[in-house]
Amino acid sequence: MFGFWKTWKALEARGIMGINRRNADYVLKYNKRSLYPIVDDKIITKERAIAAGIHVPELYGVISTEKEIDKLDEIIGGRNDFVIKPAQGAGGDGIIVVADRFEGRYRTVSGKIIAHEELEHHISSILTGLYSLGGHRDRALIEYRVTPDQIFKSISYEGVPDIRIIVLMGYPVMAMLRLPTRQSNGKANLHQGAIGVGVDLATGLTLRGTWLNNIINKHPDTTNAVDGVQLPYWDGFMKLAAGCYELCGLGYIGVDMVLDQEKGPLILELNARPGLNIQIANDCGLTHRTHAVEARLEDLKARGLSETVEERVAFVQEMFGHIPPVEG
Numbered sequence: 001m002f003g004f005w006k007t008w009k010a011l012e013a014r015g016i017m018g019i020n021r022r023n024a025d026y027v028l029k030y031n032k033r034s035l036y037p038i039v040d041d042k043i044i045t046k047e048r049a050i051a052a053g054i055h056v057p058e059l060y061g062v063i064s065t066e067k068e069i070d071k072l073d074e075i076i077g078g079r080n081d082f083v084i085k086p087a088q089g090a091g092g093d094g095i096i097v098v099a100d101r102f103e104g105r106y107r108t109v110s111g112k113i114i115a116h117e118e119l120e121h122h123i124s125s126i127l128t129g130l131y132s133l134g135g136h137r138d139r140a141l142i143e144y145r146v147t148p149d150q151i152f153k154s155i156s157y158e159g160v161p162d163i164r165i166i167v168l169m170g171y172p173v174m175a176m177l178r179l180p181t182r183q184s185n186g187k188a189n190l191h192q193g194a195i196g197v198g199v200d201l202a203t204g205l206t207l208r209g210t211w212l213n214n215i216i217n218k219h220p221d222t223t224n225a226v227d228g229v230q231l232p233y234w235d236g237f238m239k240l241a242a243g244c245y246e247l248c249g250l251g252y253i254g255v256d257m258v259l260d261q262e263k264g265p266l267i268l269e270l271n272a273r274p275g276l277n278i279q280i281a282n283d284c285g286l287t288h289r290t291h292a293v294e295a296r297l298e299d300l301k302a303r304g305l306s307e308t309v310e311e312r313v314a315f316v317q318e319m320f321g322h323i324p325p326v327e328g
């Protein structure tokens with residue numbers, strides 16, 4: 001862990017944002033409490049996104065009560081793959097990604113075989129609030145399983161990589177590609193053991209990676225380099241993320257997106273308290289960038305102006321983009 005400590009200390013000099021500052025100066029300041037349900041409940045986020053014409057993984061069904069668990073078979077229908085997740089979950093907990101059927105059972109993306117009754121039992125746990133923020137009663141949603149675009153084949157292990165972009169008042173400030181590993185069970189959450197890789201905002205080229213708080217250049221399972229990869233549709237992802245401000249009204253969010261092989265870019269979820277490890281993956285602190293955006297907003301306000309999604313993306317790409325590749 002010494003390496004991690006050294007990295008963190010070095011980042012401090014470069015405007016690293018700690019948890020207290022994030023909460024006081026960003027989450028509390030920019031995120032109105034009354035708007036939290038829009039991002040804290042994935043079913044509501046989906047409804048909002050659809051209303052705004054933003055693509056999301058198709059919702060197959062919702063289970064809200066014990067009695068409704070009987071409907072699971074019907075919701076799944078004849079499909080071989082689907083995802084079950086808690087509407088108010090976080091950090092990848094409680095998500096089951098079913099990739100196939102196997103002899104009357106299901107096979108998860110990491111190869112585990114589970115019976116239908118186990119899925120029912122899992123949903124029952126979701127309903128009791130086992131995975132929800134604050135342990136409140138929750139709902140389970142069953143949705144389309146995303147198949148990652150081929151581009152990720154060499155740098156990802158089972159499951160779906162996602163793209164996380166931190167957005168301040170509609171301005172994307174930092175981006176990270178998250179790659180599942182053998183350890184993370186097909187999920188792209190860093191706490192589950194996924195890798196975080198920084199991304200240049202201007203070009204969509206990946207920078208270096210961080211895994212379990214250590215700096216890495218190769219994927220531990222595939223051993224392929226994780227840096228220098230060109231992400232497709234980059235400007236599209238930037239605009240999608242920037243537009244999520246209008247979608248939810250929260251000023252400081254983490255937008256999680258995926259690239260589906262058939263459906264293209266999709267919004268997976270929004271987070272009102274996005275994690276801070278993104279700074280390690282980008283070798284850059286958030287505060288310089290957030291301050292630059294706040295200065296921009298002040299300036300625009302003084303002149304009675306505001307910017308469109310395209311203008312906001314152009315601004316941050318110019319300000320924070322075109323990072324020279326890291327050495328070593």
Ligand SMILES: Nc1ncnc2c1ncn2[C@@H]1O[C@H](COP(=O)(O)OP(=O)(O)O)[C@@H](O)[C@H]1O
Nearest residue numbers: 083089090091092093144145146160162187188
């Ligand atoms: N529909 C899906 N298809 C395939 N994988 C998914 C799907 N939904 C989630 N995942 C995987 O699980 C991870 C966490 O999902 P997410 O919806 O962001 O929930 P959480 O709030 O727990 O982070 C994603 O990054 C992705 O790797």
Ligand SMILES: [Mg+2]
Nearest residue numbers: 091092256269
């Ligand atoms: Mg997530």
